Amino acid sequence: xxxxxxxxxxxxxxxxxxxxxxxxxxxxxxxxxxxxxxxxxxxxxxxxxxxxxxxxxxxxxxxxxxxxxxxxxxxxxxxxxxxxxxxxxxxxxxxxxxxx
Amino acid sequence: xxxxxxxxxxxxxxxxxxxxxxxxxxxxxxxxxxxxxxxxxxxxxxxxxxxxxxxxxxxxxxxxxxxxxxxxxxxxxxxxxxxxxxxxxxxxxxxxxxxxxxxxxxxxxxxxxxxxxxxxxxxxxxxxxxxxxxxxxxxxxxxxxxxxxxxxxxxxxxxxxxxxxxxxxxxxxxxxxxxxxxxxxxxxxxxxxxxxxxxxxxxxxxxxxxxxxxxxxxxxxxxxxxxxxxxxxxxxxxxxxxxxxxxxxxxxxxxxxxxxxxxxxxxxxxxxxxxxxxxxxxxxxxxxxxxxxxxxxxxxxxxxxxxxxxxxxxxxxxxxxxxxxxxxxxxxxxxxxxxxxxxxxxxxxxxxxxxxxxxxxxxx
Ligand SMILES: C[S@@+](CC[C@H](N)C(=O)[O-])C[C@H]1O[C@@H](n2cnc3c(N)ncnc32)[C@H](O)[C@@H]1O
Ligand code: SF4
Ligand code: SF4
Numbered sequence: 001x002x003x004x005x006x007x008x009x010x011x012x013x014x015x016x017x018x019x020x021x022x023x024x025x026x027x028x029x030x031x032x033x034x035x036x037x038x039x040x041x042x043x044x045x046x047x048x049x050x051x052x053x054x055x056x057x058x059x060x061x062x063x064x065x066x067x068x069x070x071x072x073x074x075x076x077x078x079x080x081x082x083x084x085x086x087x088x089x090x091x092x093x094x095x096x097x098x099x100x
Numbered sequence: 101x102x103x104x105x106x107x108x109x110x111x112x113x114x115x116x117x118x119x120x121x122x123x124x125x126x127x128x129x130x131x132x133x134x135x136x137x138x139x140x141x142x143x144x145x146x147x148x149x150x151x152x153x154x155x156x157x158x159x160x161x162x163x164x165x166x167x168x169x170x171x172x173x174x175x176x177x178x179x180x181x182x183x184x185x186x187x188x189x190x191x192x193x194x195x196x197x198x199x200x201x202x203x204x205x206x207x208x209x210x211x212x213x214x215x216x217x218x219x220x221x222x223x224x225x226x227x228x229x230x231x232x233x234x235x236x237x238x239x240x241x242x243x244x245x246x247x248x249x250x251x252x253x254x255x256x257x258x259x260x261x262x263x264x265x266x267x268x269x270x271x272x273x274x275x276x277x278x279x280x281x282x283x284x285x286x287x288x289x290x291x292x293x294x295x296x297x298x299x300x301x302x303x304x305x306x307x308x309x310x311x312x313x314x315x316x317x318x319x320x321x322x323x324x325x326x327x328x329x330x331x332x333x334x335x336x337x338x339x340x341x342x343x344x345x346x347x348x349x350x351x352x353x354x355x356x357x358x359x360x361x362x363x364x365x366x367x368x369x370x371x372x373x374x375x376x377x378x379x380x381x382x383x384x385x386x387x388x389x390x391x392x393x394x395x396x397x398x399x400x401x402x403x404x405x406x407x408x409x410x411x412x413x414x415x416x417x418x419x420x421x422x423x424x425x426x427x428x429x430x431x432x433x434x435x436x437x438x439x440x441x442x443x444x445x446x447x448x449x450x451x452x453x454x455x456x457x458x459x460x461x462x463x464x
Binding site: 001002013014015017019021022023028030031032033034035085086087088091092 | 107109110152155157158183185187209210212246248250276277318319320321322
């Protein structure tokens with residue numbers, strides 16, 4: 001897979017839809033083959049994948065929100081996003097293309 | 101009943117068994133539901149709403165060919181209003197720009213189109229009708245309308261060697277996912293399994309091709325290739341467990357723990373015409389019979405994999421051994437495994453002798 005860079009922004013693919021599950025009140029990622037229930041951190045990460053922020057910016061935003069050092073979470077966030085990329089739920093878009 | 105009832109996530113709505121194609125690998129039952137017995141629009145709407153209340157988040161509209169139902173768009177809209185993710189599982193015959201537009205308006209989330217091969221001579225021979233070029237047009241319409249597209253190809257002896265071309269075609273059509281579904285032997289496919297079963301060499305080559313495509317396309321197009329049961333050591337975690345996550349409503353309104361459960365002659369299925377979906381999911385005998393792990397015989401009962409594959413497929417157990425409650429014969433621990441292995445090997449010998457082929461094309 002293409003590595004993350006300062007030019008590329010993670011974006012939730014059109015095939016996936018983030019929604020609140022009525023039964024549990026928890027966030028769920030819906031896509032053609034199934035359903036992924038998200039934990040609060042997963043939800044926070046996916047919510048930032050609008051194609052406007054780079055990985056570094058997503059990590060910075062989460063670090064600020066959870067009051068931790070970026071170095072403490074960057075590996076985990078990257079791995080989480082890569083897992084979603086392998087499921088083809090997140091794509092990387094070029095700078096400028098993000099707002100489409 | 102003390103068996104744990106889990107959270108239901110998905111509904112497969114088989115709107116009709118009618119279909120303009122005649123795929124000899126079709127997993128639909130050989131006894132097809134006639135049009136006159138199909139659930140009506142209002143009944144389907146009620147099913148969808150009841151499903152949403154039960155916690156369903158995801159609905160697949162399938163069949164037969166779901167586009168044969170004039171009320172498809174209306175049902176998609178109902179599902180969307182109930183907050184469900186909607187996926188259309190189709191041969192695409194009957195799709196035109198007007199219909200694509202209406203489905204878009206109704207809020208359809210994604211489309212899965214099945215192809216029989218990558219070029220029309222073979223594809224149309226398998227489909228039993230001229231369909232392939234129309235499918236390519238439909239796939240383009242679907243992409244132009246901005247729908248995410250999954251391409252599904254059922255693999256068998258006749259088309260499995262086309263794999264590299266199939267992958268290229270899916271890429272060219274802009275699919276985000278390619279399902280290379282090795283034929284599962286139920287319904288018409290079970291009838292035709294002598295003609296459909298690939299050779300071991302074909303399977304090995306196909307696995308190699310699929311693996312390298314998977315790597316090459318990672319993050320662009322998801323490629324799914326699952327080793328067919330007859331050639332693997334462990335069964336599939338069928339339906340992620342019986343009565344655990346998914347249910348199917350067939351065209352006549354019977355509620356099934358799995359789309360092929362009608363293969364199991366010893367089960368009686370309740371209908372949404374008589375009972376609520378909740379009652380059927382939670383209380384009915386068909387759903388509770390193989391729920392959890394209590395029902396399991398040996399070797400499953402004491403096996404470390406029992407919460408992983410749930411003992412495999414009940415339909416396959418019924419078809420191969422005559423008893424739906426035994427370990428899936430696809431499992432190498434099953435005392436019946438030999439029956440599948442012998443079939444595969446017998447096939448290898450037959451293949452050397454045979455020339456032509458004679459599918460039983462799906463009727464209806
Ligand atoms: C029964 S079909 C109904 C929808 C539509 N007529 C179609 O063919 O796409 C549902 C899905 O199951 C696949 N399928 C059919 N028979 C199968 C079999 N024996 N094993 C695995 N998949 C099968 C089809 O390719 C399709 O993707
Ligand atoms: S698999 Fe083929 S015959 Fe069966 S319903 Fe789909 S298109 Fe029709
Ligand atoms: S014995 Fe049963 S539980 Fe164990 S692997 Fe085989 S099918 Fe699965």
